Amino acid sequence: MRSSMVAATLVAAGALLGACGGGGGGDGDGDGSSTPTFAISASAISFTAQQNDPAPAAQTVTVSAVSGTTFIGISQTAGVPFTSSFSLTTPTSGTITITPFAPFTPGVYTGVITVRGCSVAACVSGDVPGSPKTIAVTYTVTALPSLSATPTFLSFQAADGVAPAPQSVNLATTGAAGNWTSTIAYITGIPTGWLSLTPPNAGSLPASVSFQPGAVAAGTYTAEVTFTAGSLSTMVPVSLTVSPRGVNFVAPYVSTSNVPGDVVIRGHGFTGATSVSFGATSVNVTPVSDSEIRVTHPALALGTYPVTVGPQVLPTRAQLVVVGPPAYAPVAIARTGTPSHIVSLIYDAERRAVFLLDVDNDRIEGQRFNGAAWVADPPLSFSNGFSDNWRMTLAPDGTELLKTNGFTVSRVNPANLSLLSSESAVPALGSNPGLGFLTFVNDGTAIGVSTTAASGARLYGYDLLTRSFRALSTTSSVLNKHLFGPADASKVIFPSFQGGFNPPIFVYDASDGTFTGSSTTTDSVYQGSLSRNASRSILLQFPASITPPCTVYDANFAAIGTLPATSFSNAVLSPDGGIAYLYTNGTIRRFNLNLPDGSGGFLEIGAALALPASPGSNSPAMTISPDGGTLFLAGNQRLIIFPLP
Numbered sequence: 001m002r003s004s005m006v007a008a009t010l011v012a013a014g015a016l017l018g019a020c021g022g023g024g025g026g027d028g029d030g031d032g033s034s035t036p037t038f039a040i041s042a043s044a045i046s047f048t049a050q051q052n053d054p055a056p057a058a059q060t061v062t063v064s065a066v067s068g069t070t071f072i073g074i075s076q077t078a079g080v081p082f083t084s085s086f087s088l089t090t091p092t093s094g095t096i097t098i099t100p101f102a103p104f105t106p107g108v109y110t111g112v113i114t115v116r117g118c119s120v121a122a123c124v125s126g127d128v129p130g131s132p133k134t135i136a137v138t139y140t141v142t143a144l145p146s147l148s149a150t151p152t153f154l155s156f157q158a159a160d161g162v163a164p165a166p167q168s169v170n171l172a173t174t175g176a177a178g179n180w181t182s183t184i185a186y187i188t189g190i191p192t193g194w195l196s197l198t199p200p201n202a203g204s205l206p207a208s209v210s211f212q213p214g215a216v217a218a219g220t221y222t223a224e225v226t227f228t229a230g231s232l233s234t235m236v237p238v239s240l241t242v243s244p245r246g247v248n249f250v251a252p253y254v255s256t257s258n259v260p261g262d263v264v265i266r267g268h269g270f271t272g273a274t275s276v277s278f279g280a281t282s283v284n285v286t287p288v289s290d291s292e293i294r295v296t297h298p299a300l301a302l303g304t305y306p307v308t309v310g311p312q313v314l315p316t317r318a319q320l321v322v323v324g325p326p327a328y329a330p331v332a333i334a335r336t337g338t339p340s341h342i343v344s345l346i347y348d349a350e351r352r353a354v355f356l357l358d359v360d361n362d363r364i365e366g367q368r369f370n371g372a373a374w375v376a377d378p379p380l381s382f383s384n385g386f387s388d389n390w391r392m393t394l395a396p397d398g399t400e401l402l403k404t405n406g407f408t409v410s411r412v413n414p415a416n417l418s419l420l421s422s423e424s425a426v427p428a429l430g431s432n433p434g435l436g437f438l439t440f441v442n443d444g445t446a447i448g449v450s451t452t453a454a455s456g457a458r459l460y461g462y463d464l465l466t467r468s469f470r471a472l473s474t475t476s477s478v479l480n481k482h483l484f485g486p487a488d489a490s491k492v493i494f495p496s497f498q499g500g501f502n503p504p505i506f507v508y509d510a511s512d513g514t515f516t517g518s519s520t521t522t523d524s525v526y527q528g529s530l531s532r533n534a535s536r537s538i539l540l541q542f543p544a545s546i547t548p549p550c551t552v553y554d555a556n557f558a559a560i561g562t563l564p565a566t567s568f569s570n571a572v573l574s575p576d577g578g579i580a581y582l583y584t585n586g587t588i589r590r591f592n593l594n595l596p597d598g599s600g601g602f603l604e605i606g607a608a609l610a611l612p613a614s615p616g617s618n619s620p621a622m623t624i625s626p627d628g629g630t631l632f633l634a635g636n637q638r639l640i641i642f643p644l645p
Contacts, residue, residue: 036068036128038117040096046138047082049103058099061135063115065092073116073123080111081139098137106143112136145175147205147232155461155470156213156240157513159268159290163215169236171227172206179203180229189221195238197225205229211238218244220466239470241463245269247316248465250307251396251442251489252532254321254349256627258299262533264488265293265307266443266510269314278320279305291443292511318397321350325627326369326643332613333367333374333639342634344392345621346401348414353377354641355401355414356621356634357392364392364403366417367639374641380417382410389436395464396440396489402462404435404448409462421467425450428469429460437482440464441510442489449478449494459508459515473515477506484537486530487575487626493557495525495539505557520557527570527619531577536593538563538571538580542619552580552593552602561602563591568619574628579605581631581644583622586614588631588642606645615640 041062049056063072063086074086074096081101088094096113113135119126150170158164171180181201186192198210213221221240226233247267255261265276270287277283278297287293293309300322307318326349340360347354352369362384366377384390384405392403400420401412411420425433429450438448444464459473480503481494494506504517527540537557540550550565563571569584573593580602582589590605597603616635623632633640 036070036117036119037066037130038070038072038128038133039064039066040115040133040135042135043133044136044138045098046140047100048140048142049100050142051103051106051144053103055102056100058097061096061098061113063094063096068128069119070117070128071119071121071123073118074113075116076113076137077111080137081109081141082111082137084113096135098135100139103139103141106141109139109141110137111139143174145173145232147171147173147175147180147227147229147234149227149234149236152474153237153471154211154239155472156211156238158213158215158240158242160218160242160244161215162268162290164213164240166210166212169209169211170206171209171229171234173229173232175230175232178205178229180205180207180227182209182228183226185224185226187222187224189216189219189240191216194221194240195223195225213238213240216240216242218242220468241466241468241470243268243465244315245312246314247307247309247318249396249442249444250318250320252487252626253319253397254323254626255297255300257302257322257324259627260296260299262294262296262488263320264442264490265295265309265318266291267309267314267316267318269312270309273309273312275310277306277308277310279303281305282310288511321398323349325629326352326625328369328630328641328643330612330643331374331641332611332615333376333641335365335634335636335638336376337361337363337379339616340636341388341618342621342636343388343390345623345632345634346392346394347623347625347630347632348394348398349626350398351414353414354632354634354639355392355394355417356639357390357403359388359390362390364401364412364417377417380412380419387436391437391439391483393439393446396442396444397464400464402438402440402446402464404438406435407433409435409438409446411467423462423467423469425460425462425469429471433460433469435460438462439483439485439492440489441485441492441508443510445510447472447483447492447508449481449483472513475515477503477517478515481506482525482528484528484530486534487532488534491534493528493530493534493537495522495528497525518557520553520559527622529572529622531573532575536560536573536577538573540565540569540571540619542567548600550582561593561596562600564589564601568617570619570622570633572622572624572631574624575626576628579628581622581624583620583633586611588644590644609642609645611640611642613638613640 047056115133117128117131156164194214223238225236245268249266251264271290275282285295305320343359344357354367356365363379363381365379367374390404403410408422434450438446446462458478482497485492492508496503502521502523524541525539526542530537535555537553548562550563552561571582580591587608589608591602595603615633616637620633620635631642
């Protein structure tokens, strides 16, 4: 580790006196003295220590006067784990003592000690021939012997009586490779013995171990697997969540009357299914998997339709709610109670309600349409202080709002903004879990990011049905990311909001629970929108000087064009992804994303539309109704309901 040289001399030495000239010789100066020169006994020093052991013994280098009078000064690179000092031991020699620090952090540290010989006192100038000389110092700190497992925990999900796919753990050691064994301790769930390892032991490391849970009844099962190699050990927690067979969710759960719609059905036990019924209307299907069916429902009249899967007789809790397209008048609703920054804006089409999360005041606000006017709910306030990372999301069946609070999530009844319960993440994720950004996917899991969980969990899931947390990944790739999801809740995309890094967009796929990076990088993303099925997305970057500030992507995050955004713009996609609605400079501009303009953008539809009032300063939160006919904007002053022409 090399850093800049210390400018000033660290230790100013006294003179080193050379032997007197004699024998008739001379140096050509006429003063009878020889040219000052000096020598060092070593040009390289090395130390080796193991982490947490005592510091190695100091080492010395001798500095000797060869001729003349020489003044010595030393300096060393900064930020290295050793110190150096010089002391005069005889009139013609001295000692440089190099003292290493205690070895705490493994690594190889390098530095240089510079030795100057000068003809003037304090060695501030007048370097003699051969000055400066250098001593290279290497300090190697080896890690303590350890046994590690990657990943550090495993989470399985399955249906009643179905064995989930196996997962693997890689074992490695920093000590000598040798025999290792494993033991399984069953913590919760009956019967025990539901987990097997292949191999359960072996004679060398590194090794890959396959974890295979068995087919068991519905319930939650946990175990701890301890691997031992000599005196080293490591433990891997394992969880298995087994759900009863049945239909749990349909997403989106709200559809528009008299219009067919694509939906995703989630549950367990779909293997062999041939049909899905919406009430009495049946549609032929082929399941994607035992837990997923994708289908287009026919045009339906207003009403609520139980969703069933046949020919199996599976219980269902899923309902498709069919509503008419809203017919709201343009309105600007002034916010009250020292309003501030809105980070979550949700339109509840089932209840004709709008929910806002004011993150500065840590409260949820609501407005409901009673058929004639918008009426405010009493706001639901929390007492968690302030965090710009807290978010709110609506469950995929509309039964509750979920809000993060750092250590807990709050379950809120969207019918009246009453608090249902608070669920702590500490037992599952460890101390200080740091719950912030989150959004639901269509299997009823809220996907969130944890930045500080003691367990090391970075990506976590909260199960709506069991009200339980589980760690999903330890990858640091989710840090400093926003979360955006489509209406069918089929995936979550993670673009970066922290500038200067340009990391890839990561994607969580609700179908199989995978978390992968794309080839597209983003920087400073502060707003985003996806079409109903994530076939298109819009991401906005801040400030507008970032080029381009607003990009439209296809389903694979290939850029297909840009929008003319300015600072504090926002944009949303129509449900089918064909139109982009851009808020900029107090107006709404519309762009046909199927018609490129020939210069990297898209053809604009008509003139800009004036809003009834400004939502406030900075960029407003923005969303659109499921039918694509009404925009909702919320800023630090007003909520705007704006029907589109």
